[in-house]
Amino acid sequence: MVRETHLRVDDLIYPLFVTEGSGIRREVPSMPGVYQLSLDRLNEEVEDVLALGIPAVILFGIPDHKDEVGSGAYEEAGIVQRALRQLKKAYPELVLIADNCLCEYTSHGHCGLVRDGEILNDETLELLVRTAVTQAEAGADVIAPSNMMDGFVAAIRDGLDTAGFKHTPIMAYSVKYASAFYGPFREAAHSAPAFGDRRTYQMDPANVREALREARSDVEEGADFLMVKPAMAYLDVVKALREAFPHPLVAYNVSGEYAMIKAAARNGWLDERAVVLELLTGVKRAGADLIITYHAKDVARWLREEDRG
Template sequence: MKYNSLRPRRLRISPAMRALVRENEVKVSDLIYPIFVVPGTNVREEIPSMPGCYHLSVENAVELAKTVAAAGIPAIEVFGLPEYKDEIGSSAWDMTSPVQRAIRAIKQALPDLVIVGDVCLCQYTSHGHCGQLCGHYVDNDATLKLLQKVAVSQAQCGADIVAPSDMMDGRIAALREALDENSFQNVTIMSYAAKYASAFYGPFRDAANSAPEFGNRRQYQMDPANSREAMKEIDLDMDEGADIIMIKPAMTYLDIVRQTRDRIDRPIAVYNVSGEYAMVKAAAQNGWIDEKRIVMESLTSMKRAGADIIITYHALDAARWLQEGVAW
């Protein structure tokens, strides 16, 4: 019997051989770790739907940031719960709010750690929507003026990147204008360019207490059925000056990541969101899956699809596994 002389299995014969020819690799330097800051002092409370993630007061957020930096992870993204909420989410740009205080304290303690500020209003508004309301409709242009205040306040506290997650039209141009006018030309904008109206955000809304009081966010977040529309959103944000393009969620939208990678040459980020994280954690806790292999396979799929940056609640675990050189 004559066999084909081309045998791909030769390149899979051992761990060393597989490592030698591996096409895509997750590195610790690819990761961003999200943290949640809350009012008060000495607060460290585990988020029930996100095992291993915590609500932290500012001083404990600083300590976690030190752990993140020591693990070699280059960046954190700061989310927060405010001390008060109102119709327009004014605590989102209050310089005494937990997010602003945490950004300032972390930057003072760790000047080389990249800090990403989440620019949105949902966790700050009394109604839970991502902007100023006109009846039950989110007023796009009125919201832009509020988002400008949020971005500038975070930059003033030391944020290196601002990341608008609201999905208002024209927000990138509005933020770039406000940042530049306030002498923050070097602050990067990472746009949630294709943010889908996804059920995978459920645990985050528990963590950030940001569920809408009525309705849903489908009038401004993207329809999960659409991909051409995502390319339009990405093109618009790039034209308006976005430095980094993000797709959210990650795992069920890798086709969007691939299309984006084939289309643009700017850095691409993905957000491995709370529901994706919670499913893995729940299955692992029940002994149904090998958590380490599942996590590393999932993160690698994001790199394979074309992502440069991965925002993930698995970051600390993944960094430890990578530094231990554990084969997965």
């Protein structure tokens, strides 16, 4: 009766990795329980998600080809675009969030165009806008740009508005740190950079005032949601954004955080259920409204069991 913070199934967003091919349900070795899914296996996973009451998914694509300009990200027949059309037709009640970045589609693995080892910010924005428009046309309810290019929210907002998608919201990865917790995701999405790292456009883990500047910039450019990524090591940043902005706030409980708990649980070192529920309740307590998490299906089952007593 006096509990101050509640974790609910409605708070959860489940990530999905969609790959080319057929008959594929391939478990990610470093992320037990998480799968790369071909389009013909995607619906069965989504039906499980909906049966558990999870209201939203975020889609990441694994293309069959990559090139210097990440063309698979913005092709009308791209893997994510096809997945969006398929899911929107079959499950109109499901909220479809489309990750917007080039890293899964570029041969060099960076989030933008590269020339002579340097990221081309402004040229990249044009391709991100094309990606967002094709995603919206395919049925995305929310566009979630994760690229961390300067000015990405303004460019995508203008592009969506011009294309007739004025009511399609932007869930901006406003505060995305250059974190060591992303390793398993890069295995799942085949998105590790071929050279260097992403520290020139992702944030220094030591900085919090910069996080507020980045979020403020995104708000001024038209972001509808703000996001902090990762979650566990950045709860102070979640709290800082909660206190500074009224916008819906998302925390991304990332792959490395998931993998650590899974590994410890498999070794009998932690009670997985108790630890995950405590962690995600802490994320909510810090101020997050929504949580992107690979634990979503497990959490939904556990919360349902609690409700049944």
